[in-house]
Amino acid sequence: MGLPLRITFKDNDYVYQIIDSKHINHNTTEIELLLNGEKIGIVRDIKLVWKQKDGAPELDSDLIQALGRSVSLRLRM
Numbered sequence: 001m002g003l004p005l006r007i008t009f010k011d012n013d014y015v016y017q018i019i020d021s022k023h024i025n026h027n028t029t030e031i032e033l034l035l036n037g038e039k040i041g042i043v044r045d046i047k048l049v050w051k052q053k054d055g056a057p058e059l060d061s062d063l064i065q066a067l068g069r070s071v072s073l074r075l076r077m
Helices: 061-075
Strands: 005-009 012-018 030-035 038-044 050-052
Touching (some): 038 061
Antiparallel strands (some): 005 012, 030 038, 038 050
């Protein structure tokens, strides 16, 4: 697990960590994160839209998109 990363969304600060970033590449469609200490999974669909994986408490879909874009930019996906 890497360093804690921050994102500001709708005037709220969130801290997240990427779980096992060594296995992420251009073809990765699923990422696990620790968001404010809670484990969530996000997946990228065919239309390149990030969505929350089933089984976790539902978060704002725009927040999930922002997290996916943030990870993509940081890891040059």
